[in-house]
Amino acid sequence: MKKNWWKILTVLLLVFTVAVGMLSEVPRLAILNETIRNLYFHVPMWFGMILILLVSVVYSIKYLRKPSIKNDVIAHEAAKVGILFGVLGIVTGMEWAKFTWGEYWSNDPKQNGAAIGLLIYFAYLVLRSSFAEQQQRARISAVYNIFAFAALIPLLFILPRLTDSLHPGNGGNPGFNAYDLDSSLRMVFYPAVLGWTLLGVWIINVKSRLELLRQRIYENV
Amino acid sequence: MRKITKVLFKEVIYLMQKDFLLEWRQKYAFNGMLLYVSSTVFVCYLSFGLRSNALQVPVWNALFWIILLFTSVNAIAKSFMQENRGRLLYFYSIVSPQGIILAKILYNACLMLVLALICFVFYAFVLGNPVEDIPMFLLSILLGAIGFATSLTMISGIASKAANSGTLMAVLSFPVIVPMLLMLIKMSKNAMDGLERAASLDELLTLLAINMIVVTVSYILFPYLWRS
Numbered sequence: 181m182k183k184n185w186w187k188i189l190t191v192l193l194l195v196f197t198v199a200v201g202m203l204s205e206v207p208r209l210a211i212l213n214e215t216i217r218n219l220y221f222h223v224p225m226w227f228g229m230i231l232i233l234l235v236s237v238v239y240s241i242k243y244l245r246k247p248s249i250k251n252d253v254i255a256h257e258a259a260k261v262g263i264l265f266g267v268l269g270i271v272t273g274m275e276w277a278k279f280t281w282g283e284y285w286s287n288d289p290k291q292n293g294a295a296i297g298l299l300i301y302f303a304y305l306v307l308r309s310s311f312a313e314q315q316q317r318a319r320i321s322a323v324y325n326i327f328a329f330a331a332l333i334p335l336l337f338i339l340p341r342l343t344d345s346l347h348p349g350n351g352g353n354p355g356f357n358a359y360d361l362d363s364s365l366r367m368v369f370y371p372a373v374l375g376w377t378l379l380g381v382w383i384i385n386v387k388s389r390l391e392l393l394r395q396r397i398y399e400n401v
Numbered sequence: 402m403r404k405i406t407k408v409l410f411k412e413v414i415y416l417m418q419k420d421f422l423l424e425w426r427q428k429y430a431f432n433g434m435l436l437y438v439s440s441t442v443f444v445c446y447l448s449f450g451l452r453s454n455a456l457q458v459p460v461w462n463a464l465f466w467i468i469l470l471f472t473s474v475n476a477i478a479k480s481f482m483q484e485n486r487g488r489l490l491y492f493y494s495i496v497s498p499q500g501i502i503l504a505k506i507l508y509n510a511c512l513m514l515v516l517a518l519i520c521f522v523f524y525a526f527v528l529g530n531p532v533e534d535i536p537m538f539l540l541s542i543l544l545g546a547i548g549f550a551t552s553l554t555m556i557s558g559i560a561s562k563a564a565n566s567g568t569l570m571a572v573l574s575f576p577v578i579v580p581m582l583l584m585l586i587k588m589s590k591n592a593m594d595g596l597e598r599a600a601s602l603d604e605l606l607t608l609l610a611i612n613m614i615v616v617t618v619s620y621i622l623f624p625y626l627w628r629s
């Protein structure tokens with residue numbers, strides 16, 4: 181029980197996010213209207229994706245420093261969960277963009293950046309599947325993971341700032357600071373980020389334990 | 402520390418000499434790539450079916466960089482695949498991995514620079530030359546050649562370890578190279594429109610920063626790749 185307090189916290193945070201996020205008062209704004217609630221679901225997906233991919237990179241670095249199956253499995257599972265968050269982020273974002281920007285895909289630099297980021301991690305999965313030998317697969321995909329993440333940083337953090345974006349907070353569009361005079365959005369937003377990220381960590385935790393057990397069974401067969 | 406740097410420098414020079422010598426003797430890769438570039442440009446010319454100067458500026462620019470991208474992927478893909486097993490083992494025993502990756506990057510940068518310049522001249526000759534600020538355009542070609550060489554060299558090292566390295570090379574490299582490509586296209590577009598040079602400063606600095614990140618990461622990571 182002592183070790184599992186964070187799982188309870190995750191459940192509580194997510195229940196809080198969904199309940200309060202759907203029911204609470206939000207600022208009334210033109211165009212955005214009720215879709216402003218997407219802040220609690222779409223934006224945390226990106227925060228979660230970046231943090232979880234960071235976990236994946238950290239475990240890849242750990243693998244190169246000290247090769248063990250555990251580090252490799254965690255890096256792999258984290259990359260997969262990162263992809264899941266990325267896909268959810270894109271889907272929720274596109275749905276939202278349809279109602280506010282008028283199109284599912286409007287050549288926004290952040291949308292493109294997100295799509296390319298996903299392509300990198302799909303390539304990572306393809307690379308992994310092209311090796312038969314376990315150690316070689318682990319080492320080389322760890323190298324690619326770190327290399328690709330380094331290439332992803334300018335894409336995610338520098339390019340969108342150089343070009344105009346339709347996203348709130350870019351290119352003259354107000355960010356949520358401007359709407360949020362009494363911090364009521366923040367009250368739900370930060371717990372939402374934490375909750376969704378913890379959920380991702382939980383999935384990684386369960387899946388990598390399952391994968392490690394599966395590998396142990398293969399060894400004993 | 403100084404001694405190590407000196408040894409590394411010597412290794413890099415020696416390895417580059419070896420690459421240039423091999424290239425000079427075989428002339429296979431370079432001539433092949435030359436033909437590749439010229440036939441691609443010619444195919445573009447035929448498929449657009451146009452007299453010169455009929456292409457719009459953004460199309461001209463995008464087409465140029467796409468041709469260059471595919472050329473560089475093909476040219477650099479062979480940088481680790483052409484080495485046979487015995488020679489790799491021999492290198493493994495006498496030089497440091499850092500020396501090898503730096504030498505390969507520098508050699509590929511030279512190769513790409515020559516190919517890109519030839520491509521530009523031929524492309525401008527066949528499809529017309531709407532570029533207004535040519536020195537700036539050449540600078541973007543220089544940065545592009547170096548940038549493609551740095552990121553693709555490492556990717557080709559990774560892909561050469563895998564089974565179907567041809568496909569993998571393309572799949573792995575495109576997403577990694579896109580940020581660079583976007584910057585390059587924007588910068589060369591500015592040069593084509595003859596905007597003042599200060600307008601491209603942001604792109605220039607970002608490109609240099611990306612290049613530095615990629616070279617540093619390759620320098621650190623290549624030893625791990627080399628070991629297998």
